[in-house]
Amino acid sequence: MSANNDDCDENTPLVPHPVQNGDIERTPTPPNQDHLISFVSPGQWHTQTHGSDTSSSLMTLAADKKMSDSRRTFCLFVTFDFIVTILLWIILCGVSSSSSLSFYTILYDQVCQLDLRTSLFDVVILAAVRFCFLELTFAAFRVRHWWPVAICTVVCDILLILKIFATFATPDVGHYCNVPMTIVLLLADFIFTWIEVWFIDSKVLPGEMKTAQKTVQAFLQQSYQSTMPEEHRNLIMPRNFPSTAASEHFSFFSAPESEAGHTAVGAESMYYSMHGYNRTMLLNNHIIQEGVVGLNSLWAQYTNRDLWKTEKQLKNGDVVYSMETPEYGKSFKIEAEIDVAPHIIFQEIVTKTEEMPDWNKTVASVKVLRRIGDKSSVTLEVSSPAALGLIPSREFVTVRRIDKIGDVFISAGVSTQSCEELVPKTNFIRGVNGPTGFIIAPGKDGPHSSSFVWILNTDLKGNLSRSLVNRNLTSTVIDFVSALRRRLAIYT
Numbered sequence: 001m002s003a004n005n006d007d008c009d010e011n012t013p014l015v016p017h018p019v020q021n022g023d024i025e026r027t028p029t030p031p032n033q034d035h036l037i038s039f040v041s042p043g044q045w046h047t048q049t050h051g052s053d054t055s056s057s058l059m060t061l062a063a064d065k066k067m068s069d070s071r072r073t074f075c076l077f078v079t080f081d082f083i084v085t086i087l088l089w090i091i092l093c094g095v096s097s098s099s100s101l102s103f104y105t106i107l108y109d110q111v112c113q114l115d116l117r118t119s120l121f122d123v124v125i126l127a128a129v130r131f132c133f134l135e136l137t138f139a140a141f142r143v144r145h146w147w148p149v150a151i152c153t154v155v156c157d158i159l160l161i162l163k164i165f166a167t168f169a170t171p172d173v174g175h176y177c178n179v180p181m182t183i184v185l186l187l188a189d190f191i192f193t194w195i196e197v198w199f200i201d202s203k204v205l206p207g208e209m210k211t212a213q214k215t216v217q218a219f220l221q222q223s224y225q226s227t228m229p230e231e232h233r234n235l236i237m238p239r240n241f242p243s244t245a246a247s248e249h250f251s252f253f254s255a256p257e258s259e260a261g262h263t264a265v266g267a268e269s270m271y272y273s274m275h276g277y278n279r280t281m282l283l284n285n286h287i288i289q290e291g292v293v294g295l296n297s298l299w300a301q302y303t304n305r306d307l308w309k310t311e312k313q314l315k316n317g318d319v320v321y322s323m324e325t326p327e328y329g330k331s332f333k334i335e336a337e338i339d340v341a342p343h344i345i346f347q348e349i350v351t352k353t354e355e356m357p358d359w360n361k362t363v364a365s366v367k368v369l370r371r372i373g374d375k376s377s378v379t380l381e382v383s384s385p386a387a388l389g390l391i392p393s394r395e396f397v398t399v400r401r402i403d404k405i406g407d408v409f410i411s412a413g414v415s416t417q418s419c420e421e422l423v424p425k426t427n428f429i430r431g432v433n434g435p436t437g438f439i440i441a442p443g444k445d446g447p448h449s450s451s452f453v454w455i456l457n458t459d460l461k462g463n464l465s466r467s468l469v470n471r472n473l474t475s476t477v478i479d480f481v482s483a484l485r486r487r488l489a490i491y492t
Contacts, residue, residue, distance in 0.1 A: 070207040071138060074199050078134045081192040085127035088188060089120055092181040116163070117170040120177060123163065123189055130156055134196065144208065149200045153193040160190050284372050287418050291376045291401030294414030297435035299405075301331065301455055308333055311474060318481060320474055328434035330470060331457040334477040340488045342440040342450045346409040348487060349438060350402055353379065359487040362386065362476055364393060369422040375402050378419045382428060387472050394431035394460050397423055412437035432459040454480065 093110060097103040110121045130152055137148040164186060167177075301307060301323075308321035311332070321333040338345065349356065357363045362384055370378040381396045397420075398413040415433045434457035443449025456477055460469055 067139070067142070068204070068208050068211060070199075070204045071142075074196070074204050075135060075139045077199060078131055078138075078196065081189075081196070082127050082131040084192075085124055085185070085189055088181070088185045089124050092120060092178055092185055095178040095181050117166050118177065120167075120182060120185060123160070123185060126156060126159055127189060130193070138200075138204075144205065146197075146200050146205065149196050153197050156193045157190060160186055283418060287370070287372055287378060287399055287416065288376050288401075290414060290416050290418065291399045291412065294399060294435050295401045295403055295410060295412035295437070297414075298412040298437045298439075298455060299410065301333075301435060302439050302453060312478075314478065318478070320477060322470075322474075328457050329459065331434065331455060332473050332477050333453060333455045334481055336452045336481045337443055337445075338450045338452050338481075338485060338488065339443075339445070339448065340450055340491050341448050342407070342409055342442055344491055345440050345450055345452060345484070345488065346411070346438075349484070350400075350409075350411045353400075360480060360483045362479060362483075369397070369419050376400070378416060378422075379413075380423060382426075383431075386476070387468060390468060391460065391464060391472055392462075393428055394462075395426060395428040396431050396433055396458070398433055398436075400437075407442050409440040410437065429460075429462050431461055433457065434459070452481070452484075 089110075093106045094103055096106055110119045113119070114121055116122060133152055134149065137143045167182065167186075307323045307325075309323065310319060311322045312320040314320075316336075318334060318336040321335070322330060323333075324330045354366050354368060356366050364382040364384045365380075366382075367380045368377055369380055377400045379398050379400055381398065383394045383396070385391065385393055397416055399416040399418070400411060400413045403410045403412075413433055413436050415431075436455060436457050439453040439455070441451045441453075443451050454477055456473060458473070
């Protein structure tokens with residue numbers, strides 16, 4: 001079947017049920033996954049089939065890679081930690097000297113007459129052991145796990161705490177060493193150990209994971225492309241394709257759980273693409289499925305009135321409700337009766353979505369990034385600053401899905417990461433939409449009236465007061481309906 005954007009869901013039944021055969025393009029049965037590469041932890045990989053020549057080559061390719069820049073920087077920092085500890089200890093001996101105790105006498109007493117209560121040379125020894133252990137594990141043996149630095153930090157911190165008790169429990173401690181420099185030395189050593197933990201966990205291992213992923217993808221692309229027929233090479237997936245094919249059941253609709261999971265599936269996606277699975281088809285199917293899932297969630301919330309509690313009742317008859325769920329947090333719903341036919345409202349807020357900023361001042365811009373047939377699209381929305389500027393603008397990338405049940409029009413949306421390559425780079429914080437959308441049903445006053453419902457679930461991210469956000473969202477749904485009525489006045 002063609003992977004053209006306009007063909008993916010043309011024949012979809014207008015019912016918000018799980019995806020129908022006409023909605024998702026038929027996908028060939030996936031190849032045996034025994035030959036796919038899977039990453040088991042940051043920087044640590046293995047293959048499903050050890051006898052595979054390709055897998056062995058990939059293992060060798062990854063294992064033979066030179067030390068990464070981040071790992072080399074970490075090893076330099078460990079060396080810096082050791083040198084600074086020695087330097088601080090020497091300074092401590094210097095400032096502790098007096099007319100009765102020379103500098104060299106103090107050095108001799110600290111080293112040769114080692115007393116755990118009065119000497120701080122054991123802190124230097126601890127730094128030396130830490131230096132040797134970390135350099136061996138991360139430089140010599142290239143360990144690709146966080147456990148060495150975790151064990152090292154726990155042991156060092158326990159010994160430093162015991163050292164503090166032993167030192168300051170000694171009577172007249174100031175006679176043996178300078179107290180301020182003692183504090184500086186112990187505190188610096190404690191801080192260094194935690195910087196090393198942070199460096200490994202947030203810089204070294206994630207960075208090496210990304211580098212290894214790029215290496216594997218490049219290897220797969222070269223090896224498979226060299227053996228593919230010329231007419232099939234245009235199906236090769238670009239390296240920056242945001243794959244979601246992570247499930248062992250080949251469910252390319254399951255979102256990755258973490259950044260590591262996101263990078264781990266890239267080689268698998270490349271493999272599928274190289275075996276003839278069209279990139280556009282997979283991506284379009286993924287987007288359609290995301291939209292259908294969001295629409296089903298929205299419809300379930302709409303039909304279950306017991307979930308909602310009344311927040312505010314306006315004089316014009318509009319009612320604002322709210323509910324809170326563990327999965328999506330707090331959602332808001334407004335119900336309003338509008339004296340315009342449902343299809344006209346649907347046309348204004350869905351068909352003409354890019355014109356919404358002209359009449360809805362809470363939205364700064366709306367842009368359609370991708371259309372898939374008549375019922376699915378991906379949009380980029382930027383909100384206007386709110387609450388007197390206390391809530392800055394946010395951007396939202398949303399999969400939208402439209403449908404109809406009987407006489408009821410539905411437009412649902414939920415956040416997505418499926419079209420990141422189409423999203424322009426901005427300085428806006430990215431908000432996240434849960435199941436959000438409009439339900440427009442025939443009204444109580446005949447064919448020229450509508451029962452309008454807007455369900456809003458959004459996480460604005462950033463350091464914002466929860467109460468401030470909730471008050472603003474309540475005002476947002478009320479202001480939207482007021483603006484919509486003004487917009488629709490031309491039809492009455």
